[in-house]
Amino acid sequence: MVIIVTGTPGTGKTTLSKLIAKEKEFEYVDLNTFARNNNLVIGFDEERNCDIIDEDKLSDSIENAFKDKKVVIDSHMSHYIDPEIVDICIVTKCDLKELKARLEKRGYKEEKVRENLDSEIFDTCNVEAIEEGYKPIIIWTDKNVDEQLKSIF
Numbered sequence: 001m002v003i004i005v006t007g008t009p010g011t012g013k014t015t016l017s018k019l020i021a022k023e024k025e026f027e028y029v030d031l032n033t034f035a036r037n038n039n040l041v042i043g044f045d046e047e048r049n050c051d052i053i054d055e056d057k058l059s060d061s062i063e064n065a066f067k068d069k070k071v072v073i074d075s076h077m078s079h080y081i082d083p084e085i086v087d088i089c090i091v092t093k094c095d096l097k098e099l100k101a102r103l104e105k106r107g108y109k110e111e112k113v114r115e116n117l118d119s120e121i122f123d124t125c126n127v128e129a130i131e132e133g134y135k136p137i138i139i140w141t142d143k144n145v146d147e148q149l150k151s152i153f
């Protein structure tokens with residue numbers, strides 16, 4: 001079983017993925033680390049300040065690595081994995097004031113805070129996931145997460 005967790009940076013992907021891993025006994029996978037360890041990094045996106053992952057090879061690698069395992073994959077790029085091999089797509093979302101506070105606490109510069117807030121306002125990860133063929137489940141991480149997870153597990 002494969003769960004992906006996508007969403008704007010700061011909305012709580014890692015926190016939620018690790019919670020699911022711990023409570024539901026899934027293996028936690030950070031997609032960036034997985035991509036680096038499996039030679040799937042084909043460049044660096046200066047604008048987004050993140051690795052460019054070879055999308056063509058990504059899904060096969062994931063499928064081969066985690067066949068018959070319970071795995072939760074954390075990344076704002078995870079919705080680029082082929083929906084065919086994913087059972088559940090979660091998009092984390094967060095109240096904008098709270099998100100701004102979280103990003104500032106991380107020490108992000110004003111411009112980067114603004115970019116991520118815009119991303120959240122435009123619902124970018126959710127929209128992209130739907131475009132890829134997913135039916136995402138939204139989890140609001142500024143509200144009671146355990147309560148919302150009951151609709152999944």
Ligand code: DAT
Nearest residue numbers: 008009010011012013014015016102141145
């Ligand atoms: P992401 O992985 O999307 O970048 P994160 O999991 O690192 O986000 O969380 C960003 C910050 O928000 C971090 O300081 C913890 C806080 N946070 C995330 N989920 C939360 C929750 N459910 N309740 C309270 N704080 C949360």
